[in-house]
Amino acid sequence: MVKKQLELLVALQDLDMMIREVEDVKQLGFETPSLDKLEKAREELREKIGKPLYATYERLKARYKRAIVPVKDDTCLGCFMRLPTSLAARGREDAEVITCENCGRILYWLE
Amino acid sequence: MTREELARLFSEQRFIVPMRAKNKDEVLEELLDTFVREGLIRNRAIVLEMLHKRESLGSTGIGKGVAIPHGRSTAVPDVSIAFGRSAAPIDFDSIDGKPAQLFFMVLAPPQELNSRYLPALGRLVELVNESKNRKRLLAAESFAEFVAVIKGEE
Numbered sequence: 001m002v003k004k005q006l007e008l009l010v011a012l013q014d015l016d017m018m019i020r021e022v023e024d025v026k027q028l029g030f031e032t033p034s035l036d037k038l039e040k041a042r043e044e045l046r047e048k049i050g051k052p053l054y055a056t057y058e059r060l061k062a063r064y065k066r067a068i069v070p071v072k073d074d075t076c077l078g079c080f081m082r083l084p085t086s087l088a089a090r091g092r093e094d095a096e097v098i099t100c101e102n103c104g105r106i107l108y109w110l111e
Numbered sequence: 112m113t114r115e116e117l118a119r120l121f122s123e124q125r126f127i128v129p130m131r132a133k134n135k136d137e138v139l140e141e142l143l144d145t146f147v148r149e150g151l152i153r154n155r156a157i158v159l160e161m162l163h164k165r166e167s168l169g170s171t172g173i174g175k176g177v178a179i180p181h182g183r184s185t186a187v188p189d190v191s192i193a194f195g196r197s198a199a200p201i202d203f204d205s206i207d208g209k210p211a212q213l214f215f216m217v218l219a220p221p222q223e224l225n226s227r228y229l230p231a232l233g234r235l236v237e238l239v240n241e242s243k244n245r246k247r248l249l250a251a252e253s254f255a256e257f258v259a260v261i262k263g264e265e
Contacts, residue, residue, distance in 0.1 A: 007154070007156075007157055010157055010184070010185045010186060011157060011160055011161065011164075013185055013221060014157075014161045014164075014182065014183060014184045014185060014221070015161075015164065017183045017221050018164075018165065018168075018182065018183075021183075021229070024229055025181075025229075025232070028229070028232055028233050028236050029173055029236050030169070030171060030173060030179075030236075031169040031170055031171075031173075031206050032168075032169050033168035033169045037168055038168060041164065041168065065222070066221050066222050068185055069185070070185055070186070070188070070220070072188060077220075108185055108186075110153050110154070110186065110188060
């Protein structure tokens with residue numbers, strides 16, 4: 001359940017990145033959607049994410065631009081602080097949403 | 112970004128000539144699987160969804176027989192590119208309405224320290240816009256020959 005929510009959040013962040021880069025990509029000669037279409041797709045995705053988790057995402061996004069970050073080699077790729085071993089073990093279980101103790105970003109285990 | 116730097120984003124494991132794909136969806140999956148096989152991407156489903164989402168919002172078929180599906184995902188660890196060429200042209204909903212034969216898949220994490228994603232995409236577009244390069248890419252039989260084209264070696 002948590003894993004699914006985290007995956008939806010990752011997809012939402014990927015979409016937010018797409019929205020942010022529409023103009024840049026357009027200038028390179030790619031066909032890009034109107035912002036309305038992207039916003040609509042974002043809205044549909046947002047509805048599937050639990051309200052408290054979404055609120056945390058928005059709060060973190062306002063602060064860092066990137067709210068959910070991957071963990072690699074037990075390191076938060078948002079602030080590059082090494083995570084306690086116990087946290088890494090809990091994160092892999094996908095039973096709860098885990099945030100970085102240092103920067104507060106939501107953590108996503110790539111492995 | 113220099114062509115030398117661009118060439119470093121490719122790998123022989125992500126070079127498929129000829130591709131097996133027969134349609135657009137299969138092209139996306141076949142290229143993505145090269146990243147998965149190399150161990151670069153663990154969550155295939157999430158990246159595939161991002162790529163489909165991108166295509167549904169506007170095709171990355173830029174015309175002249177070339178498509179450059181691309182995107183950023185939290186599930187991608189570093190900027191990297193895969194290349195594939197199909198023996199027969201494949202319909203990719205390209206902007207010129209013509210099918211594509213040369214496919215580049217550019218993947219990147221949401222934020223990278225050295226910002227190579229957009230420069231790499233730009234350099235690639237520039238490169239394939241030259242008909243001389245497209246002809247050479249259509250003829251390259253090995254990864255070494257392919258890299259020589261990317262680097263601009265004669």
